[in-house]
Amino acid sequence: MAASGFENIARLPELRKRLFWTFLLLAVYRVGIHIPVPGVDAQALSDFFATVSNTLFGLFDMFSGGGLSNLSILALGIMPYISASIILQLLTVVSPELSRLSKEEGAAGRKKITQYTRYGTVLITVVQGLAIAIGLENMTSPTGAPIVVTAGWGFRLVTIVTMTAGTIFVMWIGEQITEKGIGNGISLIIFAGIVAGIPRALINTGRLVGTGEMSLFILLFIMAVMVCVLVFIVFMERGQRRIPIHYAKRMMGRKMFGGQTTHLPLRINTAGVIPPIFASSILMFPATLANFSDIEILQRISGWFNPTSVLYNVLFVGIIIFFCYFYTAIIFDPQNIAENIRKQGGFIPGIRPGAKTKEYIDKVLARITLWGSLYISAICVLPMLLIAQFNVPYYYGGTSLLIVVGVAMDFMGKIESYLISRQYEGLMSKAGRVKGRTGK
Numbered sequence: 001m002a003a004s005g006f007e008n009i010a011r012l013p014e015l016r017k018r019l020f021w022t023f024l025l026l027a028v029y030r031v032g033i034h035i036p037v038p039g040v041d042a043q044a045l046s047d048f049f050a051t052v053s054n055t056l057f058g059l060f061d062m063f064s065g066g067g068l069s070n071l072s073i074l075a076l077g078i079m080p081y082i083s084a085s086i087i088l089q090l091l092t093v094v095s096p097e098l099s100r101l102s103k104e105e106g107a108a109g110r111k112k113i114t115q116y117t118r119y120g121t122v123l124i125t126v127v128q129g130l131a132i133a134i135g136l137e138n139m140t141s142p143t144g145a146p147i148v149v150t151a152g153w154g155f156r157l158v159t160i161v162t163m164t165a166g167t168i169f170v171m172w173i174g175e176q177i178t179e180k181g182i183g184n185g186i187s188l189i190i191f192a193g194i195v196a197g198i199p200r201a202l203i204n205t206g207r208l209v210g211t212g213e214m215s216l217f218i219l220l221f222i223m224a225v226m227v228c229v230l231v232f233i234v235f236m237e238r239g240q241r242r243i244p245i246h247y248a249k250r251m252m253g254r255k256m257f258g259g260q261t262t263h264l265p266l267r268i269n270t271a272g273v274i275p276p277i278f279a280s281s282i283l284m285f286p287a288t289l290a291n292f293s294d295i296e297i298l299q300r301i302s303g304w305f306n307p308t309s310v311l312y313n314v315l316f317v318g319i320i321i322f323f324c325y326f327y328t329a330i331i332f333d334p335q336n337i338a339e340n341i342r343k344q345g346g347f348i349p350g351i352r353p354g355a356k357t358k359e360y361i362d363k364v365l366a367r368i369t370l371w372g373s374l375y376i377s378a379i380c381v382l383p384m385l386l387i388a389q390f391n392v393p394y395y396y397g398g399t400s401l402l403i404v405v406g407v408a409m410d411f412m413g414k415i416e417s418y419l420i421s422r423q424y425e426g427l428m429s430k431a432g433r434v435k436g437r438t439g440k
Contacts (some may be wrong), residue, residue, distance in 0.1 A: 022181030084120030
């Protein structure tokens with residue numbers, strides 16, 4: 001942000017307060033990541049995760065901001081809340097009652113759905129916490145040391161209670177950031193977790209280069225890929241399909257209105273970073289339960305869901321494409337847009353107002369959503385290729401880079417919109433004061 005932007009922020013106490021509140025809550029979240037669950041041997045757990053960094057555990061640990069490798073009270077992070085949100089959104093489509101709450105009841109209905117989501121989050125957290133506790137009791141470090149000091153129902157209940165409380169706390173932090181801070185709280189929590197892992201990834205890379213496990217050529221190649229992917233993400237996130245809209249001239253009283261031309265911007269990636277987050281959450285939930293169990297058939301399922309396997313990546317791409325269309329349909333209603341254009345006397349050149357306009361917007365949106373979903377899928381599959389071909393020891397690129405860039409752009413956009421709205425308010429208030437003085 002330019003120096004003038006920082007000066008504008010300094011002049012707005014409310015914006016400073018929102019930014020301070022956002023960063024304070026994110027800092028509290030990061031502190032909580034380092035508070036471990038009682039009854040676990042930290043060294044044995046660290047040795048175990050050192051051997052599984054390139055598996056599903058590594059991906060889950062990335063989304064939890066390192067909480068799983070520490071087995072902290074916030075180890076499950078925000079993922080149970082995301083899983084519950086997915087379930088509620090899918091049920092909204094098939095359930096008339098939930099659909100009515102979402103569309104007809106307004107703010108009260110959305111509040112009710114949010115309450116159901118919280119209940120679902122608690123239920124999912126209890127199931128995952130129990131599965132993790134039982135799984136840890138059956139695991140040992142590479143040296144043979146048990147990870148759990150004292151196994152039994154005492155440890156299981158403590159793990160369930162602490163992880164459930166931790167997830168509820170993280171959920172509360174996300175809601176407080178969204179309400180009193182700047183940006184989407186859930187996305188910023190995931191963003192903070194990914195960014196916090198960057199120093200560790202850089203240290204690991206330097207160690208590998210120093211020991212000769214990774215050549216300097218491979219390091220330079222990965223850096224070049226990072227820069228190219230970063231530029232490509234920014235380019236695609238700013239990409240739009242602009243549909244021209246003409247407004248006919250209308251006489252209202254003695255004044256002529258309309259006669260102007262504008263456009264309807266349709267983003268290539270309308271769904272943002274939600275599809276890869278949802279897709280990762282869906283694939284991680286059953287695979288995590290399988291990884292923390294010693295049942296043979298579940299272990300076989302866990303092998304199928306290895307992030308470098310073909311099945312995992314095919315399912316990952318398919319779920320991303322599905323959620324790109326699904327989430328776009330939720331947040332963008334062509335029928336409503338077409339109706340508003342018609343009411344305002346506007347039309348798309350060559351397209352009749354009303355139903356034809358709705359069909360045209362729907363058709364264009366479906367086409368660009370396809371390209372947007374393919375772009376997101378390609379970016380998210382990239383780290384799997386790096387791990388498989390170059391033995392990269394951490395989850396770089398794809399999903400993490402897409403989330404970081406997308407959330408950062410959205411965060412800066414929210415600040416810019418806030419500044420613009422306050423500047424307009426200042427102009428309006430000045431105009432009111434000048435008019436009042438003139439009236440005197």
